[in-house]
Amino acid sequence: MSERHYHRFDTLAVHAGSSPDPAHGARVTPIYLSAAFSFRDSDQAAALFNVEHAGHVYSRISNPTTAALEERIAALEGGVGAIATASGQAALHLAIATIAGAGSHIVASRALYGGSHNLLRYTLRRFGIETSFVDPGDPEAWRAAIRPESRLLFGETLGNPGLDVLDIPTVSAIAHEAGLPLLVDSTFTTPWLMRPADHGADLIVHSATKFLSGHGTVIGGLVVDTGRFDWEASGRFPELTEPYEGFHGMVFAEESTVAPFLLRARREGLRDFGACMSPFNAFQILQGIETLPLRMQRHVSNAHIIARFLADHPMVRSVSYPDLPDHPDHVLAQRLLPRGSGAVFSFELKTDRAGGRRFVEALRIFSHLANVGDARSLVIHPASTTHFRMDAAALSRMGIGEGTLRVSIGLEDPEDLIADLKTALRAAEKG
Amino acid sequence: MRLRSSRVDAYAYSGGCPAREGEPTIVFIHGAQHDHSVWILQSRYLAHHGYAVLALDLPGHGRSPGPVRSSIEDLADWVLDVLDAAAIPRTSLIGHSMGSLIALEAAARRPAAVCTLSLLGTSAPMQVSPALLNAARDDEARAFDLINAWSHSTINALPGCPGPGFSIFNQNRRLMERQAPGVLLNDFAACNAYQGALEAAARLTCPTLFISGQRDLMTPPRAATSLVAAVGQRLRSIGAGEPEVIRIPDCGHAMMAEKPAEVLRALKTFLNRHEGAKPVA
Numbered sequence: 001m002s003e004r005h006y007h008r009f010d011t012l013a014v015h016a017g018s019s020p021d022p023a024h025g026a027r028v029t030p031i032y033l034s035a036a037f038s039f040r041d042s043d044q045a046a047a048l049f050n051v052e053h054a055g056h057v058y059s060r061i062s063n064p065t066t067a068a069l070e071e072r073i074a075a076l077e078g079g080v081g082a083i084a085t086a087s088g089q090a091a092l093h094l095a096i097a098t099i100a101g102a103g104s105h106i107v108a109s110r111a112l113y114g115g116s117h118n119l120l121r122y123t124l125r126r127f128g129i130e131t132s133f134v135d136p137g138d139p140e141a142w143r144a145a146i147r148p149e150s151r152l153l154f155g156e157t158l159g160n161p162g163l164d165v166l167d168i169p170t171v172s173a174i175a176h177e178a179g180l181p182l183l184v185d186s187t188f189t190t191p192w193l194m195r196p197a198d199h200g201a202d203l204i205v206h207s208a209t210k211f212l213s214g215h216g217t218v219i220g221g222l223v224v225d226t227g228r229f230d231w232e233a234s235g236r237f238p239e240l241t242e243p244y245e246g247f248h249g250m251v252f253a254e255e256s257t258v259a260p261f262l263l264r265a266r267r268e269g270l271r272d273f274g275a276c277m278s279p280f281n282a283f284q285i286l287q288g289i290e291t292l293p294l295r296m297q298r299h300v301s302n303a304h305i306i307a308r309f310l311a312d313h314p315m316v317r318s319v320s321y322p323d324l325p326d327h328p329d330h331v332l333a334q335r336l337l338p339r340g341s342g343a344v345f346s347f348e349l350k351t352d353r354a355g356g357r358r359f360v361e362a363l364r365i366f367s368h369l370a371n372v373g374d375a376r377s378l379v380i381h382p383a384s385t386t387h388f389r390m391d392a393a394a395l396s397r398m399g400i401g402e403g404t405l406r407v408s409i410g411l412e413d414p415e416d417l418i419a420d421l422k423t424a425l426r427a428a429e430k431g
Numbered sequence: 432m433r434l435r436s437s438r439v440d441a442y443a444y445s446g447g448c449p450a451r452e453g454e455p456t457i458v459f460i461h462g463a464q465h466d467h468s469v470w471i472l473q474s475r476y477l478a479h480h481g482y483a484v485l486a487l488d489l490p491g492h493g494r495s496p497g498p499v500r501s502s503i504e505d506l507a508d509w510v511l512d513v514l515d516a517a518a519i520p521r522t523s524l525i526g527h528s529m530g531s532l533i534a535l536e537a538a539a540r541r542p543a544a545v546c547t548l549s550l551l552g553t554s555a556p557m558q559v560s561p562a563l564l565n566a567a568r569d570d571e572a573r574a575f576d577l578i579n580a581w582s583h584s585t586i587n588a589l590p591g592c593p594g595p596g597f598s599i600f601n602q603n604r605r606l607m608e609r610q611a612p613g614v615l616l617n618d619f620a621a622c623n624a625y626q627g628a629l630e631a632a633a634r635l636t637c638p639t640l641f642i643s644g645q646r647d648l649m650t651p652p653r654a655a656t657s658l659v660a661a662v663g664q665r666l667r668s669i670g671a672g673e674p675e676v677i678r679i680p681d682c683g684h685a686m687m688a689e690k691p692a693e694v695l696r697a698l699k700t701f702l703n704r705h706e707g708a709k710p711v712a
Contacts, residue, residue: 006580015586047476047479050475050479051472051475052472052479053476053691054592054691054692055595056590062596064589067590070595070596071587075598075600080598080601081596081597082596227601227605228608255447255468256593257468258602258606258609259593259602262596266594266596
């Protein structure tokens with residue numbers, strides 16, 4: 001036998017899921033903007049509907065461009081497959097709704113993106129799914145919060161707002177002891193900085209809007225199944241191990257030993273909730289992923305330069321970035337994120353709310369907006385935007401100060417970014 | 432479904448629907464370190480198109496309890512015991528890789544019970560390289576990586592199996608990880624030790640189909656040449672025609688996932704041609 005090896009990350013980022021188009025030879029995956037796909041004959045049509053043939057029927061369920069993206073992220077994450085969704089929020093909802101329903105319970109890190117927090121604390125509760133929030137760095141809290149009706153544990157690889165590093169090996173071990181999967185949101189780290197599957201995570205969600213797409217152009221989400229969780233052995237997931245009336249009595253775990261979760265998520269979740277990704281968005285995200293390794297290197301190296309500059313500046317009270325030695329999770333970050341802790345972090349100015357506002361308004365290269373993971377550097381001042389209704393005491397309870405700013409460091413020349421920040425720091429100080 | 436008797440306790444996937452009265456039976460036999468799910472698209476289609484399907488989990492694999500059987504001959508006897516447990520007097524046998532050897536040996540041991548034989552990704556002998564055997568013994572993860580790299584002709588076999596958005600490559604890796612430690616070495620040792628293929632060929636009485644992937648590095652098409660010749664000689668000698676040989680282009684050893692439609696087409700066409708193996712309308 002001739003020697004073969006697995007393709008490495010940078011090769012997969014360019015090639016996985018994408019072969020020359022069989023119809024015309026187009027080398028780049030075309031945008032298949034077609035709502036539906038013709039059947040060759042009635043037999044093929046019936047077979048496609050009944051999962052006897054592989055192929056595309058209707059773009060809410062699958063689409064060739066979207067499938068190329070799904071296979072690419074699966075290859076990069078070490079997953080058995082993936083599902084692209086309309087947004088990161090849709091990805092989180094699909095992951096949860098596939099294995100949880102009324103009466104179910106979730107244990108989640110309390111260090112979450114606000115949108116995820118809202119979904120878990122308020123919206124899913126309206127549908128009968130309760131969530132207990134725990135300190136992500138307290139293993140006993142995770143363990144103690146698990147109930148008989150728990151269905152999954154959930155955290156972010158880098159939690160919001162303090163960039164708590166999720167100890168995936170520890171939390172996944174706790175989940176697995178209880179026969180539960182660990183779902184992680186890996187948006188801030190991307191598979192280039194860390195593959196959660198290698199540390200014990202079972203399901204992964206991304207907001208592909210951020211670093212995967214990389215250019216702030218489109219909204220999208222991804223759910224990846226690592227294929228490692230044994231749903232049958234767990235005994236807690238009749239959704240996957242017992243006949244599903246909604247698809248001719250299909251028992252997903254019998255159809256596929258390693259990917260029953262994805263079978264149900266596509267056959268039920270995409271079909272019925274319908275939060276699919278547009279093929280145009282999938283195309284944009286595919287282009288973004290092709291340069292992910294190059295961009296992430298630059299994002300991280302720029303973030304290191306900017307974080308150090310801010311940490312040394314007299315106007316800055318603190319910088320919360322795990323790659324700095326004073327971050328509480330610095331040691332854990334070095335172990336789990338040896339390539340760096342991403343390019344999003346927050347820092348606290350020695351100023352009040354008005355000073356924070358002056359800082360943001362003085363910036364010229366940083367864009368003031370509510371997003372992260374763009375080629376451009378971004379900034380937001382929570383006390384005057386997302387959390388503007390809260391007084392100082394209320395902000396403090398959430399770990400946010402009136403002078404807290406969150407930045408997402410882009411791909412610009414770091415000297416230009418520092419010059420921009422210097423100007424803004426002077427403006428904040430002058431108040 | 433579970434098939435139990437005093438001799439066997441077997442799990443068999445029925446293709447997603449129960450068998451109907453009078454349908455001819457097809458028994459699928461998977462290869463080393465696998466389970467029934469490698470046949471998902473072929474078995475599901477045929478079960479919904481006039482066949483009673485049993486896609487087996489071999490002992491100690493998937494949902495069938497162990498212990499594993501350590502020779503192809505023992506595994507062939509186990510399959511015949513499963514037929515008895517299910518009260519199946521006659522069936523088509525379809526086997527992949529190690530499963531092809533088991534199917535061949537079973538058909539030779541009880542010719543009257545087998546109406547057609549389909550051998551996918553087969554070779555005779557089925558020698559396992561020392562590097563792979565050593566890896567199976569000393570470092571299963573390394574062995575899985577080698578098998579996975581050698582079993583796939585491409586990282587992008589579209590449209591995916593069981594459908595778009597699934598990674599064929601990573602599914603195979605995870606499926607291998609699911610089997611208990613030691614199963615791989617057992618299976619490879621059984622393949623390596625089996626020397627009875629040509630002798631078994633000389634006892635066949637049923638129409639036989641060979642399907643190979645043109646880019647198969649685990650069981651290259653040329654490695655089946657002597658077996659194809661032996662089966663041909665046997666079938667001609669009893670007036671049973673010629674074996675059919677199909678090579679699928681751009682296809683590796685993991686053919687049921689890489690080229691599911693082509694494999695199904697070959698099986699359907701073959702089964703349709705032979706009395707006792709034609710589907711119920």
